[in-house]
Amino acid sequence: MATYTLTTPLTEEVVRKLHVRDSVILNGTIFGIRDLTQIRIFDHKMDPPVSLQGAVCLHTAPSLKKKGDRWEKVCVGTTTSGRMDRFTPGLMEKYGVRAIIGKGGQYQASLEAMKKFGGCYLAIVGGAAAVETNQIVEVEKVYWEDIHPEALYQFKVKDFGPLIVAMDSHGNHLYFEVKAQAEKKLPEIYKRLGISP
């Protein structure tokens, strides 16, 4: 269990150093994406209007306020990643995304993409939006405003985290591990509750 403070964009070399249970703090720029953003990229085949090479993408649908041309943060938090699983391999292979920040984790195809292209999944503390919003210094840019709150957001962050490496580029998946351990304990738990297996 190591702690890393990293600056975006991330290189493959840096991502390959990370292992599950490591703790990560991020500085630099991260991109907020969600269901509709990725449906637009992959199903409607529209390339993102900004380069995502080495990018860290956060699964979010933020509350923002627009004042003139500027967007101001109201509350930025993280949503469940499972729904967006099918897009992650494409983000990594085609657009060079290095890390996904979310909650709940993703599945096998995403894990394979992380192994192949040098990516990782960073788990954030879900529900802790007050802390998360504070760590966003400013909303640098909003692309595809027409689909807000599911647009493509560019956030400048300072000391963003703690993020926990939950899927790494070596094929480790912390959520799967925890679930497998729970399943192993299940017969004993059933027995205590008087449940016949």
Next chain:
Amino acid sequence: MTQFTYQLVEDTAKELYIRALKILPPDVREALKKALDRETNPTGKEILKTILRNVEVADQQNVLICQDTGLPIYMVKIGSKFSVDGARVAAALKEGAKRATWEYPFRGSSTHPVTRVNPQTSVGEGLPIIYWDFVPENDFLEILMIPKGSGSENVSAMKMFIPADGVAVIKKFVVDTVLQSGSNPCPPGVIGVGIGGTADLVSKLAKEAIARPVGSHNHDPFFAQMEDELYEAINSLGFGPMGLGGSVSTLAVHIEWAHTHITQNPVAVNTQCWPARRARAKIYPDGKVEYGF
């Protein structure tokens, strides 16, 4: 001297929505602090520390705890010594929820179930959800507001069992549902279990269960004991905070029950995330409003 008006109900409904999103109930805070004391996994400890820091930041800066402002649910209790037009109360609750969304302002999370068009109001057809109850003797109108987020609601489950299935199957269903939901509902939260009634009533019972103060017990000793058993069982799964491993997987298991048909036994599980948000108000005939949890 002021007096009760429907405008006052609307203002209170708005205030309750915003308060629920910002101020975590004291029993939830206490449960989270105790969780940090008993968590042994380093990752789990780090997550719980962030959770507690988040509560502090929300207090100090007067901001939302979580960005998922949820679907608004109002549980209303009308005292028998309080005369009120229920239809006007319902309209006031809807308007209040809408105004909270626009005036704070925060994200409207309600949407059309098929077209997915978002009215940006947090309400809509059939929303807010309102449950009515009537209480003898009380001379006030009580409103409990719960914003229900999607990460935890998406793992809800309901199943119709039959009498031959017995009690062990109920427990298995609860444990298996929690196992399936894993990290998605932002654990450690409250597991609400409904037992009995009908398909619709059992889901409502599970929802009432998550709205109870954390760690309170069912008044029936049989179900109180089942709450303890399930609490132990779920924590020993080892999911831990945010499902990343640890000894604290849930803050509490609450059961609510009702009698059911002789041929059936419905069971529902409704999970609440770690910010087990709720806000309560009592409105009196003289227009006095008391806020609480």
